[in-house]
Amino acid sequence: MDTERFEALIDAILAIIVTLIILEIPIPAHPDFASLWEVRIEFLAYLVSFFIVFNIWNSHHNLFIRINKLNSTIVWTSLAGIFILSFIPYFTTMVSEQFNSFFAQACFGSIFILLHIHYVIQAEIIKRADPANVALIIYLDKGEHNSLFEFILFTISYILGYFVYPPLIMVGCLIAMSYWIISDQYLTD
Numbered sequence: 797m798d799t800e801r802f803e804a805l806i807d808a809i810l811a812i813i814v815t816l817i818i819l820e821i822p823i824p825a826h827p828d829f830a831s832l833w834e835v836r837i838e839f840l841a842y843l844v845s846f847f848i849v850f851n852i853w854n855s856h857h858n859l860f861i862r863i864n865k866l867n868s869t870i871v872w873t874s875l876a877g878i879f880i881l882s883f884i885p886y887f888t889t890m891v892s893e894q895f896n897s898f899f900a901q902a903c904f905g906s907i908f909i910l911l912h913i914h915y916v917i918q919a920e921i922i923k924r925a926d927p928a929n930v931a932l933i934i935y936l937d938k939g940e941h942n943s944l945f946e947f948i949l950f951t952i953s954y955i956l957g958y959f960v961y962p963p964l965i966m967v968g969c970l971i972a973m974s975y976w977i978i979s980d981q982y983l984t985d
Contacts, residue, residue, distance in 0.1 A: 799860050802871060809878050810853050816885035817845045820892070841892040841904075844966055845884050847973045848907070852881055854977065855915075855939075862932040865925055873921050877914045883907060891966065901957055901965040908950055908969050912943050942979050946972040 821838045824831035856874070863870070887904040894900040919936040926932060953968025 799863055799866050802866060802874070803856065803860050806856050806874065806878060807853065809882070810849050813882060813884060814846060814849050817842055817849075817888050820885060820889045837895045838892040841888045841895075841966070844970050844973075845888040847970065847977075848884060849881065851973045851976055852877070852911070859922075859932075859935070862929065862935055863922065863926065864929050864932075867925055869921055870918075870925055873914075873918045877911060877918060880907060880910045880914060896962055898958055898962040898965075901962040902954065905950060905954060905957075905965040905969055908946070908972065912947055912950075915943055916940060938979075942976060946976065949975075 821842055822835055824835060884907055887900075887907060890900045891904045919940055923933050923936055949968055949972050953965045957963070957965035957968075
């Protein structure tokens with residue numbers, strides 16, 4: 797399979813996911829700043845979710861420019877990650893409606909944990925599919941080091957979210973995504 801065609805499919809799915817997230821933000825009751833301020837939590841949840849989707853898109857782009865051999869295992873593994881990500885509109889809505897709920901925040905954060913587990917599995921599958929591609933293997937190895945830092949950050953966020961303030965889980969996710977975007981930029985240079 798051609799990687800460009802597969803990347804176009806991923807782009808389309810991610811565009812639909814972002815569209816579903818933005819459609820969940822309610823229209824303010826009145827056309828004034830006070831009414832707009834009432835939906836600030838929904839906008840915050842959208843912002844974090846948008847960064848997640850952008851990060852996945854950016855990571856896929858940076859990964860697939862290095863892949864020489866695309867096989868069905870890589871395709872299905874990538875689609876499994878997109879399947880996990882497709883729950884983000886649902887959990888974004890849950891978080892915006894129950895922002896201070898540990899359960900809602902924990903469900904939202906579970907997307908990150910599952911995506912990081914997925915990344916580690918996918919990296920191994922891709923390395924086995926093309927062991928001669930040194931640039932790809934170096935890129936994936938550097939990304940796995942980032943995953944460990946982010947997993948530690950998620951663990952701390954969950955503990956603080958449980959004992960102190962549940963939205964700290966979302967803050968931890970935002971910090972992890974920002975770190976991933978910045979480090980991924982340096983991995984590609």
